[in-house]
Amino acid sequence: MTDKLGSILENRGPIKKIGVLGMGYVGIPAAALFANSDKFDHILGFQRDSKSSGYKIEMLNHRESPLKGEEPGLEELLKKVVDEGKFECTPDFSRISELDAVTLAIQTPFSDPASLQPDFSALTDGIRNVGKYLKEGMLVVLESTITPGTTDTLARQILEAESGLTAGEDFALAHAPERVMVGRLLKNIQEHDRIVGGIDEASTKRAVELYSPVLTKGKIIPMTARAAEVTKTAENTFRDLQIAAINQLALYCEAMGINVYDVRAGIDSLKGEGITRAILYPGAGVGGHCLTKDTYHLERGVTTSEGTLDYPEDMDSIFVLARKVNDFMPKHMYHLTKEALKRIDREVKGSKIAILGWAFINDSDDARNPPSEPYRDLLVKGGADVLVHDPHVLNYPGVEIIKDLDKVVEGADVIAIMTGHSGYFELGPEQLKQLTGKENTIIVDGRNVVDPDTYISNGFVYKGIGRGDKNDHPIV
Numbered sequence: 097m098t099d100k101l102g103s104i105l106e107n108r109g110p111i112k113k114i115g116v117l118g119m120g121y122v123g124i125p126a127a128a129l130f131a132n133s134d135k136f137d138h139i140l141g142f143q144r145d146s147k148s149s150g151y152k153i154e155m156l157n158h159r160e161s162p163l164k165g166e167e168p169g170l171e172e173l174l175k176k177v178v179d180e181g182k183f184e185c186t187p188d189f190s191r192i193s194e195l196d197a198v199t200l201a202i203q204t205p206f207s208d209p210a211s212l213q214p215d216f217s218a219l220t221d222g223i224r225n226v227g228k229y230l231k232e233g234m235l236v237v238l239e240s241t242i243t244p245g246t247t248d249t250l251a252r253q254i255l256e257a258e259s260g261l262t263a264g265e266d267f268a269l270a271h272a273p274e275r276v277m278v279g280r281l282l283k284n285i286q287e288h289d290r291i292v293g294g295i296d297e298a299s300t301k302r303a304v305e306l307y308s309p310v311l312t313k314g315k316i317i318p319m320t321a322r323a324a325e326v327t328k329t330a331e332n333t334f335r336d337l338q339i340a341a342i343n344q345l346a347l348y349c350e351a352m353g354i355n356v357y358d359v360r361a362g363i364d365s366l367k368g369e370g371i372t373r374a375i376l377y378p379g380a381g382v383g384g385h386c387l388t389k390d391t392y393h394l395e396r397g398v399t400t401s402e403g404t405l406d407y408p409e410d411m412d413s414i415f416v417l418a419r420k421v422n423d424f425m426p427k428h429m430y431h432l433t434k435e436a437l438k439r440i441d442r443e444v445k446g447s448k449i450a451i452l453g454w455a456f457i458n459d460s461d462d463a464r465n466p467p468s469e470p471y472r473d474l475l476v477k478g479g480a481d482v483l484v485h486d487p488h489v490l491n492y493p494g495v496e497i498i499k500d501l502d503k504v505v506e507g508a509d510v511i512a513i514m515t516g517h518s519g520y521f522e523l524g525p526e527q528l529k530q531l532t533g534k535e536n537t538i539i540v541d542g543r544n545v546v547d548p549d550t551y552i553s554n555g556f557v558y559k560g561i562g563r564g565d566k567n568d569h570p571i572v
């Protein structure tokens with residue numbers, strides 16, 4: 097860092113005008129909160145006027161949120177900041193030149209996890225657009241989850257090449273990863289601590305100035321850009337590892353004929369004296385845009401780093417193994433389904449299967465990387481007739497999402513619960529049995545929604561993840 101950047105930023109004065117690239121689950125609430133702060137004068141939301149997403153521009157400027165599903169407070173906040181003239185959405189990237197700071201919240205999926213190849217095409221397009229209109233003294237922040245090293249290499253290189261300016265000299269550059277979950281976007285941005293990592297101290301300091309005003313309970317945790325990149329990818333990798341651990345334990349409990357939830361309660365009971373047992377919940381799989389890829393960002397970060405990794409030879413990374421265990425769970429649901437059908441001398445071929453839940457997480461419409469998809473694919477490939485119900489997900493490429501539960505369950509041989517939507521906890525065996533019209537309907541519970549005994553005593557053939565104590569119950 098040179099004093100040059102420090103003095104340029106000082107002369108420019110406090111951040112007043114901000115741009116947010118990417119009007120999605122991260123960008124929209126972030127822009128609305130920036131606009132709601134009296135520290136800032138004007139916020140521009142940038143959205144490409146593309147066939148798939150261009151509609152968001154008009155919706156946002158008409159004070160409407162294009163995000164489907166419940167997002168408490170977001171619609172009201174958007175109305176407020178648009179009415180106050182503090183927020184507007186535009187496809188005109190040349191207006192970046194009028195701003196003090198720009199954040200990028202753009203998807204960073206993996207095109208091929210096996211070869212650790214990310215698809216940074218949308219992100220690099222965004223960075224290039226910023227570079228074209230970058231001015232001296234501006235701050236650029238990557239909020240997307242990225243491979244460690246990306247801020248100080250790929251992003252810096254594109255911005256410098258497009259602008260002719262030098263990062264850390266003429267403009268500030270930082271990474272401040274998003275930590276939001278659908279259904280509580282505003283709350284997460286305001287209450288979670290914010291990791292802020294600049295490529296140098298002046299950049300970190302400028303980014304701290306940007307995020308401090310939107311935090312209510314959360315505090316800023318400053319660090320270097322690479323440490324921030326590792327923090328974000330690692331926190332999701334650790335969560336995925338914790339889920340893989342309980343999923344593996346659930347598979348063990350099935351093999352040993354015991355109830356994983358008894359074991360979980362037992363393990364969870366050991367508390368105090370600094371003992372934390374963050375034991376999570378087994379289930380039908382791990383979906384979403386985050387846990388399914390951030391492990392690979394972390395792995396790529398260490399394989400592309402300058403340093404030498406000292407790790408046991410010929411041994412898989414436990415993080416990648418965890419991914420494989422969690423990716424196995426939809427297949428395990430398929431195995432449980434096959435086993436249950438076999439118990440009533442049926443097979444997948446020709447059976448009618450009702451899948452309850454397409455969203456990757458309960459009470460949400462978010463269907464990015466849904467565990468239901470590989471499960472459904474195996475069933476369809478096995479010759480089953482599969483219908484899908486989800487109360488929130490509107491549509492999904494290649495899959496008809498039916499809102500009428502009765503229509504999906506009617507005449508079904510198998511009811512498979514893939515998402516823990518609240519409404520499914522209200523279902524009862526009599527109601528479902530009436531709809532299937534089957535003596536022995538099969539219920540395969542991937543989210544611990546139903547009470548096995550209640551269903552078994554009503555003639556159901558029950559299978560549940562981790563329920564070794566029930567999965568071979570006598571059929572009534």
Ligand code: SAJ
Pocket residue numbers: 241274275276277278331332335339376377378379380381382383384385386387456457458
């Ligand atoms: N899941 C389980 N068992 C559990 C918890 C989750 O099977 O005990 C499954 C869920 O059903 C879902 C998947 O894992 O399919 C992911 O669930 P999630 O609760 O992790 O939801 P995400 O992916 O939206 O949120 C994560 C969060 N990361 C951490 O808590 C470390 C969130 O804080 C991040 O902001 C988010 O990723 C992100 O955007 O990175």
